Amino acid sequence: MVSTALLTDHYELTMLQAALSDGTGERACTFEVFGRRLPEGRRYGVVAGTERVLDAVRDFTFDPDVLAGLRGVLDEPTLEWLAGYRFRGSIEGYAEGELWFPGSPILTVTGTFAEAVVLETVVLSILNHDCAIAAAAARMARSAGDRPIIEMGSRRTHERAAVAASRAAYLAGFTSTSNLQAGATYGIPTSGTSAHAFTLLHDTEAEAFAAQVAALGVGTTLLVDTYDITAGIATAIEVAGPQLGAVRIDSGDLSVLAVQAREQLDSLGATSTRIVVSGDLDEYALAALAAAPVDGYGVGTSLVTGSGAPTAGLVYKLVEVEGRPVAKRSTSKVTQGGRKTAVRRHRPTGTATDEVLGVGFTPPREPNDRPLQVPFVRDGERVAGLPDLEASREHLRRALVTLPWDGLALSKGDPAIPTTVLDADRAVRR
Numbered sequence: 211m212v213s214t215a216l217l218t219d220h221y222e223l224t225m226l227q228a229a230l231s232d233g234t235g236e237r238a239c240t241f242e243v244f245g246r247r248l249p250e251g252r253r254y255g256v257v258a259g260t261e262r263v264l265d266a267v268r269d270f271t272f273d274p275d276v277l278a279g280l281r282g283v284l285d286e287p288t289l290e291w292l293a294g295y296r297f298r299g300s301i302e303g304y305a306e307g308e309l310w311f312p313g314s315p316i317l318t319v320t321g322t323f324a325e326a327v328v329l330e331t332v333v334l335s336i337l338n339h340d341c342a343i344a345a346a347a348a349r350m351a352r353s354a355g356d357r358p359i360i361e362m363g364s365r366r367t368h369e370r371a372a373v374a375a376s377r378a379a380y381l382a383g384f385t386s387t388s389n390l391q392a393g394a395t396y397g398i399p400t401s402g403t404s405a406h407a408f409t410l411l412h413d414t415e416a417e418a419f420a421a422q423v424a425a426l427g428v429g430t431t432l433l434v435d436t437y438d439i440t441a442g443i444a445t446a447i448e449v450a451g452p453q454l455g456a457v458r459i460d461s462g463d464l465s466v467l468a469v470q471a472r473e474q475l476d477s478l479g480a481t482s483t484r485i486v487v488s489g490d491l492d493e494y495a496l497a498a499l500a501a502a503p504v505d506g507y508g509v510g511t512s513l514v515t516g517s518g519a520p521t522a523g524l525v526y527k528l529v530e531v532e533g534r535p536v537a538k539r540s541t542s543k544v545t546q547g548g549r550k551t552a553v554r555r556h557r558p559t560g561t562a563t564d565e566v567l568g569v570g571f572t573p574p575r576e577p578n579d580r581p582l583q584v585p586f587v588r589d590g591e592r593v594a595g596l597p598d599l600e601a602s603r604e605h606l607r608r609a610l611v612t613l614p615w616d617g618l619a620l621s622k623g624d625p626a627i628p629t630t631v632l633d634a635d636r637a638v639r640r
Contacts, residue, residue, distance in 0.1 A: 214266045215276050215295075217332040223280070226324055227288040235324035240530035240549045243303070243317035243337060245310065249345070249519035251622045254613065255310040256348050256606060258378040259340025260303065261596070263317070264586055266332050267297050297325055298590035302583050304552075305597060307381060307605030309613070310341075311565045313629045315550040316524065318583065323531075330526040339371060341522035343378035346493070347513060348606065351383025352618060353496035358385040358506045360401055362488070363514035375514045381603050384509075396599055403458050403486070403508075409436040419449040429455035431486055434471075435462065443471060447478045456484035456505065464489065465502045472503035492517045493620055535570065546631055552582040554612075554627075562612040562627050569633040 229235035248255055272280075272292040280289060299321020310316050317333065319326050351359060361379040364372035376392030386399040393400035404422055412418035419432050428450045434442030434457045446457055457475070459467050464487045475483050487499070488508030496507060512518075528536055530549050537547030548569040555564040556578040565582075566573045573579075585593045597605065610618070617626025 214269045214332055215272045215292075216279075217266065217270075217335065218328055219331040220283070222328050222330055223284055223288070225327055226291075227284050229323055229327070230288055230291055236322050238532050239321065239323045239326055239528055241319045241326050241330070241526055242315045242529050242550065243319075243333060243524050243526050244313055244315055245522060245524045246543075247312050247523065248625055249342070249516075249521075249523060252345060252519065253617050253619065253623055253626045254345070255314075255341055255522060256344040256382060257304045257306055257308045257310055257316055257337075257341060258344035258381050258602075259336045259374070260306045260317070260586065261599075261602075262336050262340065262374065262377075263333055264301070264592055264596075266336060267301070267329060267587070268592065270297060270329065270332065271295060291324070295325070295328075296590060297321065297329065297587070299325055299587070300585070300589065301587040302585045304582050305584050305605055306599075306602035307597075307607075307609065308582060309606075309609045309626075311625045311627060311629050313546065313550075313567060313631065314565060315552055315567065315583070316341075318549065319526075323528075327528075334524060334526050336374075338521045338524050340374055340378045341524065342516035342519055343375045343513065344382040344606075345522065346517035346519065347379040347382035347384055348610065349493040349517070349620060350491075350496055350509060350513065352610070353493045353500070353620070354507055355500065357504060359496075360384070360386050360388060360486075360488075360506070360508045361510075361513060362388040362402065362508045363510035364389045366511040367514040372514065377599065379513055381599060382606060383603070384513075388508075398599075403431040404433050406433065406436045406460075409433065415442060416445050416449055419446055423450045423454075427455075428453050431456040431458050431484075433458045433460065435459050439467060439471065440474065443474050444478070447475070447480050447483070452479040452481075452483070454480055454483045456486050458486040458488060458508070460487075460489045460508075462489075464495075464504070465499055468499070468502040468504050497620060548633065550631075553579045554582055555579055556612060560612055561614055565627055565629040567629065567631045569631060573632055 272295055277289050301319050303317035361376050361384045372389055373392045376387040376389040377396050380398045386401040388402040392398050409418040422430055432446045434446055468485055471485050484505035486506040487504050491509045492512035527545050529547050535547030538545045550567045551572045553566050553573055554562055556562050613626045
């Protein structure tokens with residue numbers, strides 16, 4: 211087990227020391243993770259990374275080496291308290307694969323102030339990354355329709371982020387990853403093709419193709435745009451025969467090139483040879499290729515950078531102390547105090563209409579309401595039987611079907627459904 215304790219922030223530990231010193235550290239508190247708004251241009255968010263958060267909380271301990279590094283930063287009573295740290299509180303939240311909107315209480319952490327405050331950075335670092343990647347991936351998967359998408363962005367991000375991005379992308383509808391660590395860790399199908407370097411290694415393109423086919427069989431995918439695409443396709447079929455699995459095009463005007471490639475392949479008798487395209491694709495490029503004779507995609511840079519929204523913009527805020535609602539009132543950063551209970555309202559047809567949050571109480575149930583929060587940890591112990599990655603992937607697929615059609619648009623617009631906050635005195639729609 212690898213400790214995640216240093217995935218925290220200096221100010222969290224200094225708050226901890228002060229709270230332990232004056233006795234407030236033992237007050238019962240509730241923190242919530244939510245986003246004040248969706249990233250620019252987005253109409254829905256996707257919850258991803260919850261299982262990774264639960265693993266991080268489980269492994270959040272301060273061993274002697276970690277404590278030694280904090281000596282001089284914290285006083286001895288705080289170091290002694292950290293030596294026995296285990297999270298013994300409770301966590302609930304939206305299931306992985308659920309959609310979220312402004313104000314949605316994605317994660318609720320309940321415990322003493324001391325044990326909950328030190329989790330802020332590790333929780334947010336995971337959720338802000340994974341939710342951003344999953345939201346971008348969901349838009350891409352929808353733009354791709356039934357065509358498979360390979361996640362291949364490992365070389366465009368941090369090595370640890372690459373594995374997490376692969377997981378989030380698969381949850382959101384990608385069909386496979388080129389990242390072998392993600393495959394080994396999460397059971398995600400792996401796939402990939404050769405690079406231009408393999409072609410350049412050989413004296414001729416034909417020799418490169420022959421070597422790849424000899425090693426991997428005629429079902430392999432040959433990269434045909436190292437030199438000239440038309441000549442590359444002709445050489446590929448000459449070497450592999452008309453049963454070649456696929457060709458990949460990684461550059462140029464992909465819509466035009468795909469049409470030309472399909473015509474050429476068909477004329478050579480390779481009617482079953484698929485066309486895979488890659489090269490700086492995002493959800494907009496994928497949508498533009500919908501009518502092109504393309505059979506699959508490889509997406510990298512735009513995926514692992516969140517396609518323009520590299521963070522989900524989530525915050526971790528204290529909303530309740532000893533049962534009393536508390537809230538930040540700073541201009542432009544006002545929060546809603548009190549613990550929230552969330553339900554999503556639907557028409558009889560299944561289309562979602564509202565995200566309803568009850569402050570300090572459960573909103574009155576109406577027909578077709580669906581509760582959104584599920585328990586993850588109780589008294590420090592993970593709840594048994596939580597959904598696996600495949601189940602979370604299916605959860606998102608079903609959730610997206612409930613959105614109004616305009617909520618799935620790639621163009622900028624309001625959130626797909628509004629959020630209504632109910633308390634004892636008023637209802638606020640935002």
